[in-house]
Amino acid sequence: MIRLVALVFSLFFASYVMAAPVNVNSASASEIADALSGVGEVKAQAIVEYRKAHGGFKSVDELANVKGIGVKTLEKNKSDILLSDKK
Numbered sequence: 001m002i003r004l005v006a007l008v009f010s011l012f013f014a015s016y017v018m019a020a021p022v023n024v025n026s027a028s029a030s031e032i033a034d035a036l037s038g039v040g041e042v043k044a045q046a047i048v049e050y051r052k053a054h055g056g057f058k059s060v061d062e063l064a065n066v067k068g069i070g071v072k073t074l075e076k077n078k079s080d081i082l083l084s085d086k087k
Contacts, residue, residue, distance in 0.1 A: 023082040025056040
């Protein structure tokens with residue numbers, strides 16, 4: 001029974017951590033990969049490289065310009081993508 005409670009708690013906690021919003025204009029590739037569904041290290045690194053080459057993202061939709069990031073990925077993650085830090 002204790003194992004079951006621990007498993008349920010860990011699954012809940014893991015999904016809560018993964019759902020944390022991320023600032024794509026300042027986060028590292030690993031932070032982006034951890035926060036966004038369907039975005040692994042390679043796609044996250046592409047986001048960082050695009051940001052370095054073109055400057056910060058001005059809209060969430062601009063992320064579709066990054067190779068490997070499509071409309072479906074943006075739709076899944078729109079509520080978790082920040083362009084600046086919350087104040």
